[in-house]
Each structure stands twice: as structure tokens, then as C-alpha cells.
Amino acid sequence: MHKTNSDINQFNRYQLGNLEKHLLNDFQHGLPLVSRPFQAIAEKLGVSEDVIIKTLNQLQEQGFVSRVGAVFRANSVGASTLAAMSVPESQLEEVAMMINGYSEVNHNYQREHHFNLWFVLTASNDQELNSVLDDIELRSGLPVMYLPMIEDYHIDLGFDLKWT
């Protein structure tokens, strides 16, 4: 769980240098599929392989990088769905924490809407997903609206970070 204040503190604590900015922005896709991928990046950025690996580790520890690797197309490996609930304000925290407890849940957000709790579930197959959805309904006593993907229209080249 993350509180906004601590995130802001964290962001302000670290001054990102040019190397960090390049690593964060320029290698979101097309990581080289060669024996020494970080050596290949190092050559592009004019530093040593060691420095690249050390910096990526640091960025990961600091929470700026979630991981270095693959983003899978939804439902291409395993099954996933977006789900939403309309939870009375007084129960929201409790229900959100209950949902967080499932390893199948990877995103869970409060949003400004009558449907105020939105989460994404991922599992290896439909049966596992369905049983978690059933379990959440049973434990919360509230219906879950599930919205599986039908089609993906997004071309994922990463996100252009505009440094200010």
C-alpha cells in the first residue's frame, strides 16, 4: 500500500540524473535479446555494464522501476479480468484490504464513481478467477461486476516521461 505523502517525499528525496532518466525513458521496449543486454545498453549510453546493472537495481529499490522484463498481452498467458464494486464508504477500507489479500489481485484502486472500487485479477485459468470472484462476493456480501477484456486496441511502446 502506498500513501501519497510518502510517495511525494520519496520522489523529492532522489534527484534523478541523466543516466537514470535515459534508463527510465529509452528502454521501455526493445530490450536487446542478446547474451549481454545491459552491455548493449551501456554502449549506447557510454557507461560500463556494471554501472547500468547497479543503476537499474537502485531504481528498482527506490520504487521507480517495477521490473525489467515482459509486459504480457492480457489473456495471452493465463486469464484476467477487470472487476468493480459499489462499496458503502464505511466498509470501503475493510473490503479493499480483504481484496488486497488475494495473490490473484494485482491492481486495486478507489475511483470517483458509484462503482468506487476497481481491481484487476489474474490467474492461470478461468476457473481460478471465477472462484476468487465468488469468494469476494461471499465474504463482502456485495455483487462484483466483472469486465473481461474483449479486444486490446493499445499499441504498447511504453510511456514517454516528460522530464520537467
Next chain:
Amino acid sequence: MDMKVKLRLPALPDQAILDERDQALVSVIQTGLPLSATPYADLGKQLGIAENEVITRLQSLTDQNVIKRFGVVVRHHELGYRANAMAVWNIPDERVRELGPCMGQFEFVTLCYQRPRRLPDWPYNLFTMIHGQDRNDVLMNIQTLIERCSLEKIEHEVLFSTRRFKQRGAIYRKFASSKTVAE
């Protein structure tokens, strides 16, 4: 609201055929590559296959679009993109194929999915995730979308997130032996 159905999810469309080695590979990379000089060789050691085969298989998964993107996965919020909204649109079914790709091409759109409507509670069938440095930035991006894709007459809502309870990479397959926690 009656949303109970027996089988909740439809059979998945065009699911890629992954053999056992692909599945094992997916399972070991879902939390990220090892940050070592030779990550593919290290994965190969874990799986008992050669470095070359790891590389070939990753290339093939990328070619099949099972892997949409391979690289540094950043956390927007931590990098100063504090606002995100899910903009949802009620698009006539026959126009989804035309408008989906238009909306999915913008760099500030990080997801663009067609999903089922759930009438009468939920009329929206296209979901876009919009990031921005603040609320106003997000709203300006949505305005750009409306203008560039001519969405003036399309019913939509903007659902800003007010609290993040959880965010991490998806775990598709649990490891047999160890407990998996990804952040």
C-alpha cells in the same frame, strides 16, 4: 443489480499455444529478469535450457504478441505522474473497430480495451487509462482524445483514482515451490 451468472468468463479468444517450456519461461520472468550481466543464461540455468533457447523463445513470444513489450517497466506514480483516470466510453458496437485504434495510439493512453457493457448499471464498452502529472493534465489529454478521434457525441465518464490500495505486476502462474511476491 443482478450480475450473478454461473460461468463468469467467456472462453478466451485466440489464446496463444504455449508449450511447457514457454510456460516455465513465462513463469520465471513474470517478476522480471535477473539484473545480472547474463540474464538469459541465468534464466536458462534455472530452467535447464540453453541461453540460446531462452533468447529464441523470448523472441518468438514477442513475435506472437504474447509479450507486448519487453524492457524497463516504470511506476508512473513514483515518477511524478500522480494523476490517473479511467475514461470510459459508450461507443456504438459497429464503430469500436474504428475508434479503438484511434484512441489506443496516444502515448498518454496506457491501456485501451473493449469490455462488455453491463446494462442497466454500466453502459460503457471502451476503457482507456489516462495518466498525467495532475488532474488538469489528465483532463487536457482526454480533451485531445475527443478532438483527435471526433468523440464529441460519444457518452463518456472520467473516473479519477483517489486511492491506490495495491499495484504490482500480474502473477499469471504461481511458482510450484516458493511464494511469489512481486512489487
